[in-house]
Amino acid sequence: MTALDAHHVGLTVGDLEQTLPFYRDVLDLEVLDRFSVEGEAFADAVGVDDAGADFVHLDANGVRLELVEYDPETDPRPAPELNEPGATHVGLAVDDLEAFYADLPEDVPTISEPRTTASGTSIWFLRDPEGNLVEVLET
Incomplete structure (x- = not known):
């Protein structure tokens, strides 16, 4: 192949x-x-x-x-939850998640503040203007 x-x-x-x-x-x-x-x-x-x-x-x-x-476009779909089959997200990495979070405009919708998971990765999710999920993680 x-x-x-x-x-x-x-x-x-x-x-x-x-x-x-x-x-x-x-x-x-x-x-x-x-x-x-x-x-x-x-x-x-x-x-x-x-x-x-x-x-x-x-x-x-x-x-x-x-x-x-x-x-032609179709009818918009509701913003998916991450645990739904077919849900998508864009993952972007930064060196300093807290600094990136602090610099983000206040009107950008976020799911939570940055969190460190059990795996040790610091993550944070936000939504673009159409409700698409964007994950920002610290590398």
């Missing part, structure tokens, strides 16, 4: 213009690329009739995070 290399982690959003500033400005991820894709080949590849999409690729210190807004 051919070896696989990771290329990106994708997150589908309902409003790219609303969500992008959170990842770019609040989390300080660099925009690598911005583009749109449409046409029959794309629609067939993603299995969505007449699909087109706008994409933004961001650099999370060597991991490419892809935000994508589809047309």
